[in-house]
Amino acid sequence: MESNNTMQASTLLNSKLRQRSGAQSDRTIYRVHRHLRNVNPKAYEPEIIAIGPYHHDNEHLKMMEDYKLHYLKQLLAEKNPPDDVGRYVAALDREEEKARRCYADQPKTLSTAQFIQMLVLDGCFIVQLVRKFDRVKSNLNRVNSWEMNDPIFQMEWMINSLQRDLMLFENQLPFFVLCKLYDLIEAPNQHSRFLFLLRQFFSTLCPGKGCNPKSPVMPADLDKVKHLLDFIHSSWFPPLQRPGKGRVRFIIDSVTRLEEANVKFRIRSEGKTLFDVGFKEGVMTIPPLTIEDRTESFLRNLITYEQYFQQTVVIDYVHFLNCIIDSSMDVEKLSQKGIINNWLGDAHTVAEMVNKLGDSVAGPGNSFFYGEMFEDVQKHCARPMNKWRASMKRRYFSSPWAVISVLVGAVLILTFVQTVFTILQVV
Numbered sequence: 001m002e003s004n005n006t007m008q009a010s011t012l013l014n015s016k017l018r019q020r021s022g023a024q025s026d027r028t029i030y031r032v033h034r035h036l037r038n039v040n041p042k043a044y045e046p047e048i049i050a051i052g053p054y055h056h057d058n059e060h061l062k063m064m065e066d067y068k069l070h071y072l073k074q075l076l077a078e079k080n081p082p083d084d085v086g087r088y089v090a091a092l093d094r095e096e097e098k099a100r101r102c103y104a105d106q107p108k109t110l111s112t113a114q115f116i117q118m119l120v121l122d123g124c125f126i127v128q129l130v131r132k133f134d135r136v137k138s139n140l141n142r143v144n145s146w147e148m149n150d151p152i153f154q155m156e157w158m159i160n161s162l163q164r165d166l167m168l169f170e171n172q173l174p175f176f177v178l179c180k181l182y183d184l185i186e187a188p189n190q191h192s193r194f195l196f197l198l199r200q201f202f203s204t205l206c207p208g209k210g211c212n213p214k215s216p217v218m219p220a221d222l223d224k225v226k227h228l229l230d231f232i233h234s235s236w237f238p239p240l241q242r243p244g245k246g247r248v249r250f251i252i253d254s255v256t257r258l259e260e261a262n263v264k265f266r267i268r269s270e271g272k273t274l275f276d277v278g279f280k281e282g283v284m285t286i287p288p289l290t291i292e293d294r295t296e297s298f299l300r301n302l303i304t305y306e307q308y309f310q311q312t313v314v315i316d317y318v319h320f321l322n323c324i325i326d327s328s329m330d331v332e333k334l335s336q337k338g339i340i341n342n343w344l345g346d347a348h349t350v351a352e353m354v355n356k357l358g359d360s361v362a363g364p365g366n367s368f369f370y371g372e373m374f375e376d377v378q379k380h381c382a383r384p385m386n387k388w389r390a391s392m393k394r395r396y397f398s399s400p401w402a403v404i405s406v407l408v409g410a411v412l413i414l415t416f417v418q419t420v421f422t423i424l425q426v427v
Helices: 004-020 034-039 063-078 085-093 096-101 112-138 156-165 175-185 191-205 219-224 228-235 255-260 295-309 313-324 328-336 347-356 371-382 384-396 400-426
Strands: 264-267 278-280 283-286 289-291 340-342
Touching: 034 295, 063 112, 085 096, 085 112, 085 175, 096 112, 096 175, 112 175, 112 191, 156 191, 175 191, 175 219, 175 228, 191 228, 228 295, 255 264, 255 328, 278 371, 295 313, 313 347, 328 340, 328 347, 340 347
Parallel strands: 264 283, 289 340
Antiparallel strands: 278 283
C-alpha cells in the first residue's frame, strides 16, 4: 500500500507535469543566464524604457510610463471618431494566456488585468513610435505640431536609446501581440507596411550592412517571428550556414601577424552584409564595421539570442573579429583602411570590447561559417616564403630598436666589405 505522503507527492508532481505540458515549446522570451550577464550586466539592461514584465518594476524606467500613456492617448485621438481603448483590451484579453506562456520566467506577480494593461501600453507605444518615426522622417515639413514638439523626436539621444532598448533580449513582447495591435490601429493584414516601419526604425542601429529590403521576414512568415530581437536577427539578412567540414582549426592570427605573413587587408564595400568576409590570393576583404556606444549591447544581445535558439551567425562573426583583433594596433590598422569606423575614439577600448564579446559564449561548432576561409588563410601563412617573411619581420623588425640594430649591422657589414675591397685593390 502506498503511504499518504507518496500519494500526495505523486499528485503534486502529476499536476506540475500537466501544467508544464507544451510549455517548453511556447517559451520565446527568457532572462539572460548568469554567466553571460556577469561579463557585462549593463549590456542587457534597458536605459530608459521597460517592455514586458522582466524590467516592469525598475524605478529608473518609470519616466517612460507617462510617455506610453501619452502615445496611447494620441493614437486613440487620431481616429475619427476617437477610438475606444476597450477594443484593444478585449483583443489582447483573448491572447493573454498565449502571451504569458511566451515568458520562460512567468510574470506571476502581475494579475490578468495588469498583464493585459502592460501588453496594451507597451505594444501600442512601439507601434505608435515607429509610425511617428516614419511621419517625422518622411514629412518633416508637414507633420502635426504635437509631433514636432514630441520630446522623443526633439532629442536624438532618446531615439538612439529607444532603438537599443527595444531590441534587448529580456525587453520583449511576443511579436503576435504587436501584429494584433497594428491590425487594430491601421487595418487588418497590412503587415508588409508594419515590417517596413520596423526595418526603417532599427536601420541605424545595425553596425554594418544589413536590414536588406529583400529580408527573409515576409508577411507569410510572421507566425514564426518570436519578438523584435528575433525580427532584427532575421532582417539583418545573415548568410546561410556552410556545411561543416569536420574538425577544423578555429584560429587565425591577428591583423598585425597576418600582415607579416604577406596577407593584405582591403575594405569590401560591395559585400551583401557585414558578415560577407572573403579571402583570395592573399587578400582578405572585410565589409565596414561601425563601432559606437550601442554596438557592444547590440552584438551581445544577438549572441545571447543565438545561444538560446541554436544559431551561430553573429557568434561566428564575433569569433572572427576576436581572432584578427588582438590589440589597439590591429584596430588602428583596420581603421586606416576604412574597415572599422571607430566612433569610440580609443582603439584600446575597441580591442578590449571585441576580445570580451566571446567570454562565456559556446565556441564555434563544426558548421563554423568561416571555417573554409580560416583554412585558406592558414595554408597561405604556411607557405615557406610567407613563413620566412613573417619570421624575419618578427625577429628583426618587431620594434624600432630592432630596426636600428639591423641597420647598424648592415652598415658595419658594408663597411667591412668596402674595407676588404680597398685592401685587395692596394695589394
